[in-house]
Amino acid sequence: MDNHKDHNTEYIYGINAVTTLLEVNSSRRKVYGIFISDRRKKDRRINSIQKLAAKKNIRVSVIKHAEFRDITGGDENTQNLAASVSPYNLADLDHYLKNSLSQYSRLVMLDQVTDMGNFGSIIRNCRAFGFDGIVIAKNRSVTLSKKVSKISAGALEGISIFRVANLTAAIKKLKFAGFWIYGTTLKKDRKVQELGSTNFVFPMALVLGSEDRGMGRIVTDNCDVLLSISLSGKMESINVSVTSGIVLYHIQEKYQEKNN
Secondary structure (H helix, E strand, O other), X not given: OOOOHHHOOEEEXXXXXXXXXXXXXOOOOOEEEEEEEOOOOOOHHHHHHHHHHHHXXXXXXXXXXXXXXXXXXXXXXXXXXXXXXXXXXXXXXXXXXXXXXXXXXXXXXXXXXXXXXXXXHHHHHHHHOOOOEEEEEOOOOOOOOHHHHHHOOOHHHHOEEEEEOOHHHHHHHHHHOOOEEEEEOOOOOOOEEEXXXXXXXXXXXXXXXXOOOEOOHHHHHOOOEEEEOOOOOOOOOOOHHXXXXXXXXXXXXXXXXXXX
């Protein structure tokens, strides 16, 4: 059984999540052990996880299903696989800019996004489209939790999350480092570019505001480019996580054009 419950242990469930944890582990979690229910049939993916764990000297235990359910609290969406880990470690933006900045660095910044479901989906989108990480503010912002980790379906283990005291100050810091800052808006005027005609310049950061309020005025004023998505249906706005998927896809297309 797990001997690390006094270490503020968390559990990561499922093949994709545990694999990403072992391969990437963006927050440098401590991995105390991996547990497999005896109901889980051994297959290629389980074999791969066992090999990865062995390389990192992480113990893998096959336990009775009743014990496994006790560990996971009876959650049915575990794929009968769980990793016992320390809490997620937030990344440092200054360290990133000093040590990991590249010509094509890409970040997402969230302004007043508080919904955990949206946050988890945005994390998945960032992971899918090759973004380095997400910048969030300490106040009036979503917080990391076990629920966010679960919603992200393992993507959190491959993405850096930066928490800053002030989003506007972080934008100015990124600009000083050479980033172009793009913000999303519902406004339609001559200063706002349509997404399809926007030529993204790298390194760049995309700012997403909350669905009900959008970006704050000061954050908006500090963006280099404001862009909007043309909607042909009857909806006046779309969910912020859906917005992220659409815009990140377009950015990925521009990134691939510049690298071909």
